[in-house]
Amino acid sequence: MIHVENLTKTYGTTTVLNIPTLEIPKGQSFGLVGNNGAGKTTFFSLLLDLIQPSTGKITSNGIEISSSEAWKPFTASFIDETFLIGYLTPEEYFYFIGDLRGWNKADVDTFLSPFADFFNDEILNKKKYIRDLSKGNSKKVGVIAALMGNPEVIILDEPFANLDPTTQIRLKKIIKDLAASKEVTILVSSHDLQHTVEVSNRIVALDKGTIVKDLQTNAETMKELEAFFSKETAML
């Protein structure tokens, strides 16, 4: 589904990302872990053509990301609060995203109804603009909006940060259900190893812009990752 070739991103003389090759097959649930500055957000921004690669290219479904826009209809994402429109209410935001993805109001309402639990009665019909929501609640809006319109690729940057424990558990279930369908390719990044291991069937660890681990999730994955990241601290 997603194919990365000789991808680098350089600012001045610092190379912040360098991935010679990476293949993410359709239906995979792909977890990206790493410390601050490892290049997770840079990689996702490149996947969404928000920044330009210094060399190399990414193709999604055979479409080169930086030269065509044809990937947009089947790709959905939530990176940070710049993906939210602050002066809209959550409903209006969902309808707006729905409109862009060819869903009418009724489609959106049907889609949202199973998420009542997830929203915990703090999002819908609260007469609040998104800019007045707490960080966790606005993240919920962004993540759920990224699932709308039957996308084939979903990109979520740090979806668990700022969420309360209950919501984290619910979100993990949502992602796992999506992954189980094998129709959707999900890319999730996180600082939190436990969460990522739980929702992903493949984990890639980045460090200073390069891939240092590429594991299929199994019983040993968590230990291996923990060993790797604690070794880093030991080196410091």
Next chain:
Amino acid sequence: MFNHFFTLEWKSFVRSASFSTNLFLKIVMVLGALYFIAVFTFLGIGLYYLLEKNNLDPFATVNRFLLYYVLIDLIIRFFLQKIPVLNIRPLLPLPISKNTIVGYTLGKTIVSFFNWVHLFFLMPFSFVLLSKGFSTIGVVSWSIGILALILVNNFLNILSANKEVLLYGLGFIILSISGLQYFQIIDSTLYTTSFFNILYSSPLSVLLPLLALVILSVITFMFYKRNLSLDAGLSIKQKEAQTENLTWLNQFGTLGTFLKNDIKLIKRNKRSRSTIFMSVLFIFYGLLFFSGSIETYEGPLWRIFAGLFVTGGFLFTFGQFVPSWDSAYYPLMMSQNIQYRDYLNSKWWLMVIATVCSTLLSSFYLYFGWEVYLAIVVGAIYNIGVNAHIVLWAGAYIKTPIDLSKNKNVFGDKQAFNLKSILLTIPKILLPMALYGIGHYLYGPNMGYLIVALAGVMGYAFKNKVFSIIENIYKTEKYKTLAAYKQKN
């Protein structure tokens, strides 16, 4: 401690992202302040002699109008004097007493320009009084009394910014005093004259305004101190949001989707609402030209100039910041399933609708004759046909992120003045003026109007071409724009 506060403020000023814009504004403000200082000083020196020359008793006349001097000062403060907010939140958990924080915040207002500028009137005027043989102690108590009233205004303004009751109460009092005076029912100045006279004749009475000042400053101090917590005075007021579906726009398809958003954008954000205010202002701008009040504006070329501005207020103020209005969520717009053309089209329609509305609203110019209104209609045609494109084109180069919640820089951002956008004003304003001039001087006014209108119609024919150019700019500048918008965050 005050030293710390001062350094903090200095740093927040120097390191703010819009420092250079701020600096430019500050320079303009300093020049304005110098102007007012000069005016007040000249008034202070010359007023006595001026009144004397007109056979009026200078001191009595001044005392009579002091009421309005004080009231106007209060009104000007309502609109111009900023309420001081030190960045208080991070200070709260630090070991600084609340009294210090409030004291500093309020103390800062006392040294405001709005207070000490009056000294430039009061001091020279008092010296003139003394030189004319008025008693020293009387003049001193008179000036101190007035100064106290000015400072009372200072605190009234601060309080009324937080207490709407006070604001409306004061507004009501001011309106009724001036109303009663205007309709000659009660002349309040007769009563206040004697008050100001007493300030001079019995100096002890100065204690009265001083007492008022002390009481008011204590009230303000207590009010601020009481509200110095995160869930009281420091909380950001949230307006209750109402979900609007604007379903009637659904019939326009994707265009409707964006129009819905743009309408909400304008309605719900201070900064974008001000474009509406500006466009109303521009409608009346034409009065300067057509009422014949300013001679230089009488030339025939100015008619078309006025016509462009009367109908183009929204177009110029809103259009020049497309796509910056969407800067806060530009990454969303760039990764969502959005065609640039639909996006541009919605902005274009918005400007067309606003221009048509302004044209209809300005029909009161028919009062000045149909030729005047013709100039406005022709201006509107040119605005829709040509300027709407150019404004969008110029906007594509402007990468100033807009903070929607703030109402600053309404009169344009620093980067709005880059070379490219200056070059693009030539066809916006000068070209239609030149076209009109050619027609006007060769065949007469109607020919001039015809040529400008034709240019507008022809411009419309190029809409698709221009949109493709803008689309290309958006595409080539995409990464730069994204990076520029990110700087705010």
